[in-house]
Amino acid sequence: MAKPKVYGRASSGNVQKVMWTCAEAGLDVERIDVGLQFGGNNEPWYKKLNPNGLVPCFVDGDFALWESNTIIRYVAEHYGNRKLFPEDQKVRAVASQWMDWANTYLGIPFGPMYLGMVRTPPEKRDLNHLESLRKESAKRFQILDQRLGEVPYLAGKEFTMADIAFGYFANRWFNLPIERPTLKNWENWFARMKERPAYMTHVMLPLT
Numbered sequence: 059m060a061k062p063k064v065y066g067r068a069s070s071g072n073v074q075k076v077m078w079t080c081a082e083a084g085l086d087v088e089r090i091d092v093g094l095q096f097g098g099n100n101e102p103w104y105k106k107l108n109p110n111g112l113v114p115c116f117v118d119g120d121f122a123l124w125e126s127n128t129i130i131r132y133v134a135e136h137y138g139n140r141k142l143f144p145e146d147q148k149v150r151a152v153a154s155q156w157m158d159w160a161n162t163y164l165g166i167p168f169g170p171m172y173l174g175m176v177r178t179p180p181e182k183r184d185l186n187h188l189e190s191l192r193k194e195s196a197k198r199f200q201i202l203d204q205r206l207g208e209v210p211y212l213a214g215k216e217f218t219m220a221d222i223a224f225g226y227f228a229n230r231w232f233n234l235p236i237e238r239p240t241l242k243n244w245e246n247w248f249a250r251m252k253e254r255p256a257y258m259t260h261v262m263l264p265l266t
C-alpha cells in the first residue's frame with residue numbers, strides 16, 4: 059500500500075508538527091515540498107485537496123485532510139497509542155483545548171512576530187509593531203508557563219498530542235534573538251521535548 063502523503067515544506071511550523079505526530083505514532087509518510095519557494099499550493103490540483111491553498115495537507119488514498127491540528131488529532135487517534143490521543147475524555151478535551159489555544163490565542167501575536175522578524179527584509183520591518191507583538195507573545199507564554207508549573211505536560215501527566223502543538227513555538231521563541239522573560243517551566247518542558255528524537259528531526263530545524 060502507498061504511504062500517506064504530507065504536502066508541505068519542512069520549514070512550516072504547521073507541517074513540522076504533523077510530521078512530528080506521524081513519527082511519534084510510528085506512521086511512515088512521504089512528505090512532498092509545497093508552499094513558499096516550492097509553490098504548487100495555488101495550483102488547481104492542490105486546491106482540490108486543500109481549497110485554502112495552504113500547507114499542510116494530509117492525503118491517504120482518496121482521503122484528504124487539512125488544518126494541522128485536525129490532522130494531528132486524526133493521526134494520533136488512528137495510528138497513535140492511547141497516550142498520544144488520550145483515552146480519558148476529559149484529558150482528551152483538555153489536550154484539544156490547548157491545541158486550539160496554541161493555534162488561535164498564542165498564534166495571533168506570535169505568528170506575525172515570527173514572519174516579521176524572519177521572513178521580512180530588515181528594511182521593511184516595523185520595529186515598534188514587532189516589539190508590541192513580542193510583549194504580547196511573552197504575556198501569553200506566561201499562561202503556558204503557569205500551566206506547566208502545575209502539570210509536566212499540557213494535558214496533564216503524560217506527553218500527548220497537545221504538546222506537539224507547541225513544539226515549533228518553542229524552537230522559534232527560544233532561538234529568536236529577542237528579549238524573553240524567565241519562564242522556567244516552559245524552558246524545562248522545552249528541554250524535555252529536545253530529548254525526543256522525533257522532535258529533533260522534524261521540528262528543531264533552522265529558523266527560515
Ligand SMILES: N[C@@H](CCC(=O)N[C@@H](CS)C(=O)NCC(=O)O)C(=O)O
Pocket residue numbers: 070071072073092093094099111112113114124125126127161
Ligand atoms: N490553520 C492552518 C494554517 C495553515 C497555514 O497558514 N500554512 C502556512 C504555512 S505555516 C502556509 O501554507 N503558507 C503559505 C505557503 O507556505 O506558501 C493550519 O493549522 O494548518
